[in-house]
Amino acid sequence: MSGSGLIGRTVVEMGAALRSGQVTAADLLDAAIAQRERVDARVHAFLARTDDLAREQARRADERIAREGEAAPPLCGIPVALKDVLCLEGVETTASSLIIRGFRPPYTGTAVQRLLDQGAVVVGKTNCDEFAMGSSNENSAYSPVGNPWDVERVPGGSSGGSAASVAAGVVPYSLGSDTGGSIRQPASLCGVVGFKPTYGRVSRYGLIAFASSLDQIGPFTQTVEDTALVYQAIAGHDPLDSTSAPTPVEDPLTGLRCGVEGMRLGVPREYFVDGLEPGVRAAVETAVEVLRSLGASVEPVSLPSTDAGLSTYYIIAPAECSSNLARFDGVRFGLREASPSLLQMYLRTRDAGFGAEVKRRIMLGTYALSSGYYDAYYRKAQKVRTVIHDEFERVFAQVDALVCPTSPTVAFTQGAREDPIAMYLCDVLTIPVNLAGLPGISVPCGFADGLPVGLQVIGPRFQDARVLRVAHAYEQAAGLARRSPLVAEAAA
Amino acid sequence: MTLSRDEVAHVAMLARLGLSDDEVDRLGAQLDAILRAISRLNEVDTSAVAETAQVGGLVNVWREDRPRPSISREQALANAPDSDDGHFRVGAIQE
Numbered sequence: 001m002s003g004s005g006l007i008g009r010t011v012v013e014m015g016a017a018l019r020s021g022q023v024t025a026a027d028l029l030d031a032a033i034a035q036r037e038r039v040d041a042r043v044h045a046f047l048a049r050t051d052d053l054a055r056e057q058a059r060r061a062d063e064r065i066a067r068e069g070e071a072a073p074p075l076c077g078i079p080v081a082l083k084d085v086l087c088l089e090g091v092e093t094t095a096s097s098l099i100i101r102g103f104r105p106p107y108t109g110t111a112v113q114r115l116l117d118q119g120a121v122v123v124g125k126t127n128c129d130e131f132a133m134g135s136s137n138e139n140s141a142y143s144p145v146g147n148p149w150d151v152e153r154v155p156g157g158s159s160g161g162s163a164a165s166v167a168a169g170v171v172p173y174s175l176g177s178d179t180g181g182s183i184r185q186p187a188s189l190c191g192v193v194g195f196k197p198t199y200g201r202v203s204r205y206g207l208i209a210f211a212s213s214l215d216q217i218g219p220f221t222q223t224v225e226d227t228a229l230v231y232q233a234i235a236g237h238d239p240l241d242s243t244s245a246p247t248p249v250e251d252p253l254t255g256l257r258c259g260v261e262g263m264r265l266g267v268p269r270e271y272f273v274d275g276l277e278p279g280v281r282a283a284v285e286t287a288v289e290v291l292r293s294l295g296a297s298v299e300p301v302s303l304p305s306t307d308a309g310l311s312t313y314y315i316i317a318p319a320e321c322s323s324n325l326a327r328f329d330g331v332r333f334g335l336r337e338a339s340p341s342l343l344q345m346y347l348r349t350r351d352a353g354f355g356a357e358v359k360r361r362i363m364l365g366t367y368a369l370s371s372g373y374y375d376a377y378y379r380k381a382q383k384v385r386t387v388i389h390d391e392f393e394r395v396f397a398q399v400d401a402l403v404c405p406t407s408p409t410v411a412f413t414q415g416a417r418e419d420p421i422a423m424y425l426c427d428v429l430t431i432p433v434n435l436a437g438l439p440g441i442s443v444p445c446g447f448a449d450g451l452p453v454g455l456q457v458i459g460p461r462f463q464d465a466r467v468l469r470v471a472h473a474y475e476q477a478a479g480l481a482r483r484s485p486l487v488a489e490a491a492a
Numbered sequence: 493m494t495l496s497r498d499e500v501a502h503v504a505m506l507a508r509l510g511l512s513d514d515e516v517d518r519l520g521a522q523l524d525a526i527l528r529a530i531s532r533l534n535e536v537d538t539s540a541v542a543e544t545a546q547v548g549g550l551v552n553v554w555r556e557d558r559p560r561p562s563i564s565r566e567q568a569l570a571n572a573p574d575s576d577d578g579h580f581r582v583g584a585i586q587e
Contacts, residue, residue: 200548213545213547239555245548245550307532308533308535308536310532314529331580333571333573339583341583344583347508351509351510351515359519360523362509363507363519364523364526377533379543385543387538389544389547421525424526
């Protein structure tokens with residue numbers, strides 16, 4: 001294994017090659033940087049590049065592997081990319097916004113630190129929708145991102161760069177964040193695995209907050225087993241995040257190969273909506289049949305308020321964002337538009353620093369929380385959130401997990417969805433999971449019109465391992481997903 | 493419902509966004525359209541339902557009131573657009 005032969009390898013394969021001495025962390029890093037430079041003029045997945053830091057990390061990882069051998073952690077020496085909403089000490093972190101261009105965090109977030117503790121090698125920060133608000137990555141203040149399957153198309157969002165960096169074979173895994181589908185939807189559109197753990201499983205300390213009751217960090221990988229390894233590394237209680245769950249994390253690897261025989265899977269009929277593309281429907285229905293053939297019982301279930309999820313989300317998420325983004329005021333970090341008075345400075349800085357979608361959501365959230373409208377919008381949305389949560393609880397009394405599409409469509413062409421409401425519909429099948437705090441994964445399940453389709457598996461709270469087990473069973477039966485043309489190109 | 497220009501400008505001031513007149517018009521129309529699109533909320537019967545603010549299931553998360561290491565003043569100020577003598581510096585608070 002060397003050079004272009006390292007492109008497109010999994011975390012497990014790279015780890016085995018490192019421990020057996022076939023390659024070094026420095027080799028893996030060289031291959032990652034070479035692939036990044038080969039593709040990124042077309043894909044634009046990366047913002048800050050951290051090559052000097054990475055070389056130092058790779059050098060230390062090689063020493064550690066020489067010292068610890070098989071006992072070295074599974075992510076030691078393996079390249080990773082981090083969504084640009086995750087703080088890494090001293091490395092520019094912009095959330096793809098102009099308002100904190102040049103910001104260098106004075107500390108590292110917990111999930112990232114846990115990767116570093118294992119000996120991870122960080123090759124850069126990835127492009128995303130500004131402050132993680134969007135479904136196409138077109139809201140980045142720096143550049144849109146190309147889908148590695150067709151660079152004229154969107155990679156999804158908001159973690160578009162993180163998904164594309166894995167799909168393009170630059171890194172075997174990356175971290176993203178998911179508030180309403182921002183990991184699962186781009187994973188679906190880019191043909192990779194994307195996992196949003198149960199709310200509270202992964203510490204949000206050091207994640208630039210969008211909507212704090214919904215945000216959760218999770219991995220992108222090429223295989224479910226790799227996802228389990230990364231999840232195991234980042235999950236667990238953190239006293240620095242008061243919403244972090246203190247319950248012990250179930251080992252996601254032990255049960256991974258137990259299969260789905262005898263498991264009860266529900267297919268929520270409301271997830272097969274009018275806007276679902278026929279090719280997506282066909283691929284997902286075929287995937288459900290694969291799970292049935294593996295011995296799972298499959299039954300239709302109903303989540304009647306599914307379509308109210310979108311409306312609920314577009315009050316709650318903007319309300320929380322309008323509060324969280326108040327901190328960007330030109331005083332402590334980032335942009336300042338000079339002005340003689342403090343109030344004028346606030347007004348001008350925030351007008352100049354935020355992009356159109358972020359302003360739209362701040363306005364919507366401020367309105368929904370404002371005097372006279374709070375009951376009609378925010379309080380009402382919180383009540384509907386309860387209804388959606390309770391519907392999931394009832395369904396999980398009947399079935400062990402849900403299987404359904406991740407995204408109603410395959411990747412669409414850049415610029416095709418200029419109407420904000422049309423864009424919001426991208427997340428109609430992922431949002432309810434965040435509202436209820438559930439674990440959800442998107443795993444590749446074939447193609448429609450030559451573009452990847454994702455199967456979504458949803459489980460009850462804290463049944464993250466079960467979700468991974470179902471996804472793994474499907475993946476093993478279906479065969480690993482085909483790699484994007486950019487990976488094939490590197491191997492040629 | 494239709495938001496008036498004054499209402500949009502009021503919300504923008506609450507959010508400390510110094511929008512141009514064009515932006516007020518454009519955002520006002522977009523907010524109107526979004527609020528209409530999410531009217532589905534009102535079709536859900538919530539008469540016997542309590543609000544959900546968070547789904548973490550935790551209440552009253554306590555920790556020991558014990559000091560721990562923190563970032564230095566220099567680090568805290570390192571990203572500031574303007575600082576002076578160990579403080580963040582801003583313009584006049586009163587016009």
